[in-house]
Amino acid sequence: MSDITSRHRALVARVLEGHGKASLAVRRSAFDNSGLDEPTSTLVDKVARHANTITDADIAAVRAAGLSEDQIFEIVVCAAIGQANRQYSSALAAFDAATGGT
Amino acid sequence: MRLGILDHGHGIRAKAVFALIRIFSRHQVVDAVKLALYRPDFYRGGGVTHEAMRGPSEWSVADRELMAAFVSKVNQTEFCILAHSATSAMAYNDGAKVTATLADLETAPVPEPLRATLRMLGRLTRENSLGADDMREVLAAGVSHQQIKDALAVSFAFNVTDRLADAFDFAVNDPAAINAGASYLLSRGYR
Numbered sequence: 189m190s191d192i193t194s195r196h197r198a199l200v201a202r203v204l205e206g207h208g209k210a211s212l213a214v215r216r217s218a219f220d221n222s223g224l225d226e227p228t229s230t231l232v233d234k235v236a237r238h239a240n241t242i243t244d245a246d247i248a249a250v251r252a253a254g255l256s257e258d259q260i261f262e263i264v265v266c267a268a269i270g271q272a273n274r275q276y277s278s279a280l281a282a283f284d285a286a287t288g289g290t
Numbered sequence: 291m292r293l294g295i296l297d298h299g300h301g302i303r304a305k306a307v308f309a310l311i312r313i314f315s316r317h318q319v320v321d322a323v324k325l326a327l328y329r330p331d332f333y334r335g336g337g338v339t340h341e342a343m344r345g346p347s348e349w350s351v352a353d354r355e356l357m358a359a360f361v362s363k364v365n366q367t368e369f370c371i372l373a374h375s376a377t378s379a380m381a382y383n384d385g386a387k388v389t390a391t392l393a394d395l396e397t398a399p400v401p402e403p404l405r406a407t408l409r410m411l412g413r414l415t416r417e418n419s420l421g422a423d424d425m426r427e428v429l430a431a432g433v434s435h436q437q438i439k440d441a442l443a444v445s446f447a448f449n450v451t452d453r454l455a456d457a458f459d460f461a462v463n464d465p466a467a468i469n470a471g472a473s474y475l476l477s478r479g480y481r
Contacts, residue, residue: 190341190342190345190346190347190440190443191341191345192338192341192342192345192443192446192447195337195338195341196338196443196446198337199333199334199335199337199338202331202332202333202334203332203333206331206332207331207332208332231457234457235453235457236453237418239365239367239452239453239456239457240365240366240367240456242456242457242459244292244459247292247293257293257294257295257299258295258329260293261293261295261296261328261329261333262332262333264453264454264457264458265332265333265454267453268449268450268453268454268457269450271418271449271453272445272446272447272449272450272453273446274418274419275414275415275418275419275445275446275449276442276445276446276449278414278418278419278420279414279419279420279425279442279445280439280442282419282420282421282422282424282425283425283435283438283439283442285421285422285425286422286423286425286426286429287425287429287435
């Protein structure tokens with residue numbers, strides 16, 4: 189059967205702990221969607237909760253705040269993986285609760 | 291694309307791949323491929339996605355592509371809805387089934403275990419969490435434990451990809467390019 193466990197763990201570890209242009213603290217905050225200043229917090233929250241409403245202005249705002257394109261790239265990736273990860277963890281916990289974890 | 295680096299910031303090797311794609315497919319390089327080949331040392335989603343979509347599973351490839359399209363529909367991510375609807379339709383050899391499922395899951399001509407699984411993935415994608423009762427509903431529809439885990443893997447992969455497609459503003463391709471992409475995904479997968 190397919191098993192994404194090891195690949196999933198490696199994906200999360202790379203974006204949170206691997207070499208990058210944004211600081212580890214900012215990447216972690218983007219992943220958690222918490223503890224960021226404006227305008228980055230607005231962009232990250234949109235990525236997490238309604239990414240289809242993101243506009244050019246949201247990206248322009250973080251660029252104007254001094255973030256490079258590579259930093260924006262990393263922050264968006266962390267925010268997307270963080271939200272999907274929270275969904276996934278919640279679903280696996282629900283599965284364990286319903287089945288006893290088998 | 292909202293970031294210039296995703297259009298023009300690739301290394302020489304990726305640019306060579308893009309040139310080959312343009313020559314052999316006779317289509318522009320789709321934005322999903324540009325993302326996949328940008329700094330893969332940092333973000334390499336293809337490994338998880340390929341395992342979820344093409345790894346061994348009781349779900350068919352067509353079923354999992356339908357799950358990807360369905361999750362993308364809930365997220366309203368146009369690029370991914372079109373790409374994975376086309377891939378699922380090609381894999382089922384039944385476009386009407388895919389269209390009907392995205393239009394109204396409750397009346398679509400799909401087996402009950404798949405319907406219950408899609409319902410669960412829709413709820414997870416919309417509400418960001420699930421409870422034990424949600425899982426009991428899926429189990430009661432005859433879905434196996436492993437099928438649930440496999441479907442959740444698809445949901446994880448596409449809840450990442452949809453967000454990136456929307457945030458970076460992937461261009462929506464013309465139907466010929468979408469079908470060429472679907473053929474590629476069926477023959478080669480996501481690696």
